[in-house]
Amino acid sequence: MPITRASDIGSYLYCRRAWKYRRDGVESENKAELAAGTELHRRHGLKTLSATLLRTVGLILLLAAVLMLTAYCAAQL
DSSP, rough: OOOOHHHHHHHHHHHHHHHHHHHHOOOOSHHHHHHHHHHHHHHHHHHHHHHHHHHHHHHHHHHHHHHHHHHHHHOOO
């Protein structure tokens, strides 16, 4: 008995016919569209990673600025 994965259940619920075709080994006819969708998701993932890294760097710089301001104010006393 083959292993059933969560993605198999999702595929079945989304489109039973597509799930059956994939299970039966029928090749997809729209490979160009599938490749374009994969590339789109890859680029989106890179943009998301970039945004997360930029936000982290911004928070680190903000923390450093607050620490420097605190040290400056403490030195003035």
